[in-house]
Amino acid sequence: MKKGIIIKKGLALGLSAVFVFSMAGCGSSGENSGNGGSGGGDTIRVGIWDNNQLAGLQEIADEWGEENGYNVEFEVLDWSTYWTMLEAGVQGGEMPDVFWMHSDNATKYMGAGVLLDLNDYIENDDAMDLSNYYEGITELYNMDGAQYAIPKDHDTIAVIYNKAIFDKYGVEYPSDDWTWEDYADAAQEISEKGKADGVYGTYCNVANDQDTWYNIVYSYGGEIINDDRTASGLDEQATIDAMKFVADEIVPACPPQDTMASTGGDTMFLSGLIGMECQGSWAVGTFADADNASDYGWALLPYADVNGNGQCEPGERCSIYNGLGWAAYANTKNPDAAYSLISFFCSEEGQNKQSELGVTMSGYIGCSEPFAKAFGDMDISPFVDIEEKGTLVFRPYSKDTSLWMDDNSEILVDAWTNPDNMEADLKQAADNMNQILADE
Secondary structure, eight states, rough: OSSSSSSEEETTTTTGGOEEOOOTOOOOOTTTOSSTTOOOEEEEEEEEGGGGGGGHHHHHHHHHHHHHTTTEEEEEHHHHHHHHHHHHHTTTTTOOOOOEEEETHHHHHHHHTTTOOHHHHHTTTTTOOOGOOHHHHHHHHHHOOOOOOOOOOOEEEEEEHHHHHHOOOOOOOOOOTTTTHHHHHHHHHHHHHHHGGTEEEEEEOTTTTTIIIHHHHTTTTTSSOTTSSSSTTTSSHHHHHHHHHHIIIIIGOOOOHHHHHSSSSHHHHTTOOOOOOEEGGHHHHHHHTTTOOOOOOEEEOBBBOOOOSOOOOOTEEEEEOOEEEEEEEEOOOOOOHHHHHHHHHHHHHHHHHHHHHHSSSBBBBTTGGGGGGGTTTOOHHHHHHHHHHHEEOHHHHOOTTTHHHHHHHHEEEEHHOOOOGGGHHHHHHHHHHHHHHHHO
């Protein structure tokens, strides 16, 4: 059995200047702009970091706004600036009324007085039943019995491959029967045959944790952190074995480390320089909008044939899943409206519409099926099928996830580059991680 939370189914000053405003569908002429978190009024400001989701979320928000007499303005920030904004919020800086939470930082902000306690609202909302949402995500945004965010979505991982590259080099397309060894063999074959063309079989950087190597670790029976998030699993034998497989079989079919450090996998894939990669459901739109999208196919994540019987046993095909949460600013001037918007986003109706519009998969269980049909001829059913044909493992996290992730990145690069150092490197990484966990 796999470890972790699993679901088995067969500068506050001037900060607002960096906001990128989208008024589409809001009917805003500017007189209400900025009147949300800090100034009240009939505008609700919403902070997000993914412009790909903006259009769909704006459509859903506008429906709520028309019914409730509010304009909804979205502020799209890049990832790092987004968290700088929240840091400013700790100091009483400018804040949107409603915004996203993420597993890397949720515990930190839940304990910092930045987020509105939603308990009373949930209790008085007949339409809100937290049992309808993925348990790991709901639990993530709860601290000491207080719910600080409601699940917005969940994501799973699949393999995207370029059929033109596979055809050119005579390699069979990925199938549901593929093991991780099959994946590695195909990647190595593409790299060998594509060497003269500068084409590599796959892509796996240290930063590709949720979308790539975490899945391999858990498929092989390892873990990144224990169930109660008090100890690292990086030095467990199953984890070491899985990481040796990554170093010995996957990394050699990838671009050089310095290339991956400077160029993302999606960029290389879209440029026709890698044959396949593992990617999350949050990124489908990027590939669906490509000029040569018809060349792309999606497949289930491979499994680890740990039992050696050629059959995919429970727990041998793992997808790491995560989920954002909709949260509200503790000092918003419109707490009732902020919660009402969150409730609408997270309602069964809102979640179904989110899937239908191709925004992302839902945090509400059973509402993700429309997502598989949201991108026309591009078949993305593997993202939904994994929930029946694999094991979902919630993305490893703790109070200071980003600290131990960043702290160990150079160590993991060395481990992959010098596999003979794997056991010692992972022991050091585990020791570093355990120290951080002890101080949380």
